[in-house]
Each structure stands twice: as structure tokens, then as C-alpha cells.
Amino acid sequence: MPLPWGLCLVNRMCRSWAGPARKTTPPLLGCCARRLTLSTQKRTSDLNSFVVRTNTCGELRSSHLGQEVTLCGWIQYRRQSLFLVLRDFHGLIQVVIPQDESAASVKKLLCEAPLESVVQVTGTVISRPPGQENPKMPTGEIEIEVKTAELLNSCKKLPFEIKDFMKKTEALRMKYRYLDLRGSQMQYNLRLRSQMVMKMREYLCNLHGFVDIETPTLFKKTPGGAKEFVVPSREPGKFYSLPQSPQQFKQLLMVAGFDRYFQIARCYRDEGSKPERQPEFTQVDIEMSFIDQTGIQKLIEGLLQYSWPKDKNPLTIPFPSMTYTEALDIYGTDKPDTRFGMKIVDVSDIFRNTAIEFLQDVLKEPQGTIKTICIPGGAKYLQSKDFEAIKKFAVSNFNQEVSPLFLKTSESRKSPLTKLLKEEEKSALVSLMKAQEEDVLLLTAGEYKKVCSLLGKLRLECADLLEARGVVLRDPAVFHFLWVVEFPLFLPKEEDPTELESAHHPFTAPHPSDIHLLYTEPEKVRSQHYDLVLNGSEIGGGSIRIHNAEQQQYVLETVLKEDVKLLSHLLQALDFGAPPHGGIALGLDRLVCLVTGAPSIRDVIAFPKSFRGHDLMSNAPDYVSSEDIEPYHIQVKRPEVTDRKDIKSVICETESSQQLVLPSRAKT
Numbered sequence: 001m002p003l004p005w006g007l008c009l010v011n012r013m014c015r016s017w018a019g020p021a022r023k024t025t026p027p028l029l030g031c032c033a034r035r036l037t038l039s040t041q042k043r044t045s046d047l048n049s050f051v052v053r054t055n056t057c058g059e060l061r062s063s064h065l066g067q068e069v070t071l072c073g074w075i076q077y078r079r080q081s082l083f084l085v086l087r088d089f090h091g092l093i094q095v096v097i098p099q100d101e102s103a104a105s106v107k108k109l110l111c112e113a114p115l116e117s118v119v120q121v122t123g124t125v126i127s128r129p130p131g132q133e134n135p136k137m138p139t140g141e142i143e144i145e146v147k148t149a150e151l152l153n154s155c156k157k158l159p160f161e162i163k164d165f166m167k168k169t170e171a172l173r174m175k176y177r178y179l180d181l182r183g184s185q186m187q188y189n190l191r192l193r194s195q196m197v198m199k200m201r202e203y204l205c206n207l208h209g210f211v212d213i214e215t216p217t218l219f220k221k222t223p224g225g226a227k228e229f230v231v232p233s234r235e236p237g238k239f240y241s242l243p244q245s246p247q248q249f250k251q252l253l254m255v256a257g258f259d260r261y262f263q264i265a266r267c268y269r270d271e272g273s274k275p276e277r278q279p280e281f282t283q284v285d286i287e288m289s290f291i292d293q294t295g296i297q298k299l300i301e302g303l304l305q306y307s308w309p310k311d312k313n314p315l316t317i318p319f320p321s322m323t324y325t326e327a328l329d330i331y332g333t334d335k336p337d338t339r340f341g342m343k344i345v346d347v348s349d350i351f352r353n354t355a356i357e358f359l360q361d362v363l364k365e366p367q368g369t370i371k372t373i374c375i376p377g378g379a380k381y382l383q384s385k386d387f388e389a390i391k392k393f394a395v396s397n398f399n400q401e402v403s404p405l406f407l408k409t410s411e412s413r414k415s416p417l418t419k420l421l422k423e424e425e426k427s428a429l430v431s432l433m434k435a436q437e438e439d440v441l442l443l444t445a446g447e448y449k450k451v452c453s454l455l456g457k458l459r460l461e462c463a464d465l466l467e468a469r470g471v472v473l474r475d476p477a478v479f480h481f482l483w484v485v486e487f488p489l490f491l492p493k494e495e496d497p498t499e500l501e502s503a504h505h506p507f508t509a510p511h512p513s514d515i516h517l518l519y520t521e522p523e524k525v526r527s528q529h530y531d532l533v534l535n536g537s538e539i540g541g542g543s544i545r546i547h548n549a550e551q552q553q554y555v556l557e558t559v560l561k562e563d564v565k566l567l568s569h570l571l572q573a574l575d576f577g578a579p580p581h582g583g584i585a586l587g588l589d590r591l592v593c594l595v596t597g598a599p600s601i602r603d604v605i606a607f608p609k610s611f612r613g614h615d616l617m618s619n620a621p622d623y624v625s626s627e628d629i630e631p632y633h634i635q636v637k638r639p640e641v642t643d644r645k646d647i648k649s650v651i652c653e654t655e656s657s658q659q660l661v662l663p664s665r666a667k668t
């Protein structure tokens with residue numbers, strides 16, 4: 001603890017004998033306490049109903065002076081046997097430890113209870129002596145003069161202190177998650193999440209007549225999409241699958257006449273170790289009948305505006321919209337971060353008559369293109385090693401050369417391409433890119449999609465680099481929502497580009513003006529699929545669905561080469577009077593992560609899994625005995641060494657995950 005606070009307490013100790021004390025304010029307590037309070041909760045909820053306390057630690061003010069109160073909380077600090085700071089989820093309050101002989105037992109209890117023990121105190125709200133107030137602490141004008149105290153539970157030595165400023169590895173936080181959650185930041189994140197969900201329910205059910213319906217977690221394998229977890233059953237050879245989303249069920253509910261469905265749905269995807277993914281995650285899942293794309297977009301804009309936290313800048317709707325083709329062309333990705341410029345610009349025309357051979361060759365190819373991005377102040381903020389890293393990244397990830405062009409040329413920074421450029425090519429580039437002297441252009445030539453994706457990645461990498469050097473590009477208080485629309489219905493499969501897979505999922509309807517192409521050139525069909533992007537992250541996606549059984553069967557069987565038997569129940573349902581319908585799912589974890597500004601989605605999930613899908617607290621997944629497996633008719637190949645992980649190996653697990661997470665924008 002910083003010295004001033006200690007001094008303050010010593011002075012407080014002396015004040016009754018030595019006159020007024022020095023004014024000191026412990027800044028830390030103020031910020032912790034401030035973050036704990038969520039605006040709406042205070043106004044609308046009775047936080048003290050049914051329990052033994054009369055008040056929360058965070059709610060007392062000068063207006064409570066003279067009141068007899070009972071508080072329960074954890075001991076956060078103790079100073080010189082004179083003061084305790086008691087903490088609950090709502091804030092911190094200072095408690096004066098009685099010094100009189102008559103209160104010796106209370107003093108002993110409060111002085112001896114280890115930090116983080118749980119105590120109940122009863123006493124009177126008194127004002128702090130003049131000059132001793134702490135304006136940074138919401139309860140800083142008052143303190144509690146204790147009369148009685150009870151130790152509700154003592155705390156053993158903790159693996160880390162419950163203070164937000166204490167640095168701890170993520171693995172340790174996960175191992176002792178229940179302690180990590182005691183911190184004010186995690187309390188804030190999860191309480192804000194709960195409030196947003198409550199507002200969403202209110203908006204959907206109370207204002208718009210949606211029905212909240214739960215759908216099964218034990219289901220069967222579905223074609224396409226992410227890999228599913230399988231669950232053994234007692235019938236030999238038969239398995240359930242955990243649903244990757246309630247997609248089929250919500251469509252079946254439309255057939256059933258529940259024409260406005262929603263669910264806060266737990267979904268499961270066995271995607272292995274991917275940064276910023278969780279094997280189990282939560283969606284705000286929505287489906288409606290008799291709706292078009294615009295209707296769904298309006299609903300979601302209203303939903304987000306209604307549930308948006310009061311302590312953030314209000315949202316402006318409608319959100320802007322961009323086609324998939326534009327997004328790829330200008331930002332090199334289908335989830336553009338539109339908070340800053342550095343857009344991709346096609347400069348092919350400047351080089352139509354170039355003498356530079358490799359550029360000529362590229363432009364002769366059917367998909368050949370030359371594109372650039374402009375790094376503002378790149379010459380000033382980025383170093384040679386940064387440009388080396390950029391070039392290496394391009395080669396190793398895209399097998400593609402990228403050339404930095406310095407506009408203010410010092411000999412040492414001239415790239416080979418700069419030397420080859422004709423003066424008129426250079427000035428055409430400068431004027432097209434509106435480049436300033438200190439800017440650097442990154443130029444690359446090649447196949448259209450590759451060039452766009454590479455520059456899209458470099459745009460984000462360079463933004464990170466510039467920000468790391470102090471340039472402000474993205475204001476953390478700003479939220480840029482964007483609809484991305486008109487996706488292709490199918491994309492070539494990564495592993496075999498001659499085959500097609502759904503860009504969204506196989507139930508997505510073709511764009512009405514492209515239906516004829518479905519049967520002739522399916523790769524050219526646009527879809528009625530829309531994604532919602534926030535600050536460069538996809539936070540939702542959905543589509544208008546195929547409600548015609550024949551068309552659905554054609555897509556599954558002929559275009560996607562899926563086994564239609566697996567979906568016979570859905571195909572049959574579509575034939576029994578299925579209304580036209582569509583929907584969307586918002587990724588709740590990612591949304592809350594962005595809203596709170598948390599560094600990871602794990603920071604907005606109470607009990608998340610590690611990068612490798614482990615629960616580091618309970619050690620799940622874990623071995624089960626042969627007897628437990630017996631009913632499932634499966635054979636398990638057990639590894640030879642079955643010793644449990646100790647905390648050291650656990651720490652290695654998340655640390656190595658962090659190494660992957662940090663530089664991996666390219667991989668997400």
C-alpha cells in the first residue's frame with residue numbers, strides 16, 4: 001500500500017490526542033469502488049431484501065449519518081489495528097475498529113481475522129473527521145463506528161491478493177476462478193452482462209412479444225458447419241451431438257407457429273485451440289416468421305440500442321451497411337474495422353504502361369491486380385525491423401511480396417521498388433493515395449483475393465503497431481457497428497476448391513434475383529445472409545431461410561453433396577406448411593467483451609475454458625473409470641501416464657496460448 005495511506009492512518013490514530021490530521025486520500029480505493037456500481041442496478045433493485053445486512057458496503061453516504069447498519073463483506077485492508085476496509089460487490093467502506101476496553105473482544109476479532117475473511121459488523125454511520133474525507137471513494141465522507149462484529153468465516157492464505165492492480169497469470173486466475181471473480185473488474189463485467197441480457201429479454205418478450213423457448217442440448221450430428229462434440233449413448237454405436245446452434249430447432253419452431261422465438265442459447269463447437277473462441281459459448285438466438293432482411297436488421301438495431309449500457313455513449317441507428325464485395329475490396333476482410341481509414345486502394349491503372357516487369361506480368365493475369373494501403377506517419381513511427389517483419393509476414397502467410405514505399409526518401413530507406421518507380425508513377429501514387437511526406441505506402445501485386453486479404457491483415461497489424469507507438473487511431477469509447485450483406489451463398493471449400501460449401505449454413509436462402517443461377521452457376525449466387533460487425537469483430541450473423549423443401553433438398557444434395565437423410569425431419573417439416581422465415585444469432589460473449597473493453601472473451605465468462613479447452617480449476621476434461629464407461633459400449637485408449645496436471649504445467653498451458661493469441665490477428 002502506498003505510504004500516504006499508511007500515514008493517513010497513523011495520523012487518524014493520533015487525531016484524538018494531537019489535533020487535526022493531515023489530509024490524505026488513497027486513490028486506489030476510489031477507482032475500485034467507482035467501477036463496481038452499475039447505474040441501473042442501483043435505481044431499480046433492492047439489494048438488501050431477504051438478507052441479514054441492512055445495506056451494501058458501497059451504498060452508504062452522508063445522508064445515512066446516524067443510522068444503525070449491519071454490513072457483511074470481506075476484509076480488504078486493515079490499518080494499524082484501527083481501521084478496516086470492508087468490501088462487497090457494491091463497493092468499499094471504512095470501518096473504525098473500537099479501541100475501548102469494553103469492546104476488547106470486537107477489537108480482537110477485527111484485528112485478528114485474516115484479510116479476505118468474511119465478517120458481519122453492526123454499528124453507526126458517522127462522518128469522517130474534517131480533512132479525512134476521501135473524495136475519490138463514493139463512501140469517502142463517512143465511516144462505520146462498530147458496536148458488534150461476527151466472524152462468518154476465516155480465510156486461509158490466498159494464492160493472490162484480491163486487488164485489481166495485482167498482476168497474476170491468467171492460468172492462476174483460472175485455477176482460482178472463484179477468487180478472480182471477487183475482483184471489481186470481473187464483478188463489473190459479469191453484472192453488466194446480466195443487465196444487458198435482462199434488457200434484451202425485456203425488449204424481446206415484453207415490447208415485441210417474443211417467446212423464450214429452450215431447445216435440446218443432446219441432439220444429433222448435423223451436416224456442414226463446425227465440428228461437433230459427440231456424447232456416447234447407452235445404445236451400442238449411437239451418439240448424440242452437442243448442437244453448434246439451435247438452428248434446426250428454431251426453424252422447426254417457425255413451422256410450429258411460434259413465429260417470434262428467442263433463446264439465450266448455449267452452443268458447442270469442437271474447433272480445437274483457436275484464439276478468442278470457447279468450445280461452449282452463448283448466443284442470443286432469434287427467429288421470426290414473415291420477415292425479410294430489413295426487418296431482422298431493424299429488430300437487432302432496436303435490441304442493441306435498448307440493451308446498451310447507460311454508462312456508454314448511446315448508439316445511433318440504423319447501422320451502416322456494406323456488401324461483402326465492398327468489404328473485401330476496401331478492407332480485405334468480411335469483418336472490417338471501420339474505426340480508422342488506411343483503406344485498400346487499387347492502383348493498377350497507374351501501372352498499365354509500366355516498365356517494371358513483375359508488375360506487367362501480374363496485370364496480364366485475369367485476376368491480377370496491384371493495390372496499396374497508406375500507413376499514416378509510417379516513416380516516423382515504424383522502424384526498419386517493423387518493415388522486415390511485415391515483409392516476412394506477407395511471404396510466410398500469403399507467399400506474396402510486399403514493398404514499402406517511403407515518400408520522403410533517405411537512401412537507407414529506399415526499397416528496391418522505390419528505385420524502379422518512374423517519377424510520374426510515384427507522383428500518381430502520391431496523389432491517388434493523398435499521401436503526406438511522412439507516410440509509407442505498402443504495395444503488393446498479385447491475385448485479387450490474395451492481395452486484398454494480405455493488405456487487410458497488414459492494415460490491422462500496422463494499426464496495432466502505430467497504436468503501440470502512441471498514435472491514436474481507435475478511440476476505445478467508440479463503437480462502430482456495420483452490417484455486411486450480400487454474401488455469396490457458397491464459397492469454394494478450402495481443402496478442395498472445386499467443391500462448394502455454404503458461406504453461412506445450408507439453410508440460407510438465395511438472393512431472390514439470383515435464384516435462377518442456383519441450378520446453373522451456384523458459385524455466382526448471392527445469398528440473403530447478413531453479418532453484424534462491431535469494431536472489426538463479427539458479433540452476429542443470420543439469414544433468411546429456405547422454406548421450400550425441394551429447394552432445400554437441392555442445395556443439400558446436389559450443391560453441397562450432403563447426406564440428406566440426416567435432415568429428413570427438417571425437409572419433411574418444410575413440406576407441412578412452413579412459413580417464410582429468417583433469423584440471426586448474436587455472439588453474446590464477444591459482444592459483452594467489446595462493450596466492456598475486456599482483453600479476452602474469457603473475461604466476460606464466469607468459468608471459461610483455457611486455450612486448449614480445459615477447465616483449469618476442476619481439471620476437466622478428466623479421466624473416468626472403466627465402470628463409468630462400461631454402459632456406453634465404447635473403447636478408450638488410455639494414455640500411459642495418467643498423472644494429474646500440477647499448476648506448473650497448467651501455467652505453461654495458458655502462457656503458450658498467450659504467445660499464440662498476441663501476434664495472431666492473422667489467424668483469427
Ligand code: ASP
Nearest residue numbers: 245247542543583584585
Ligand atoms: N445459427 C446461425 C449461427 O450460429 C445463426 C443464424 O443463422 O441464425 O451462426
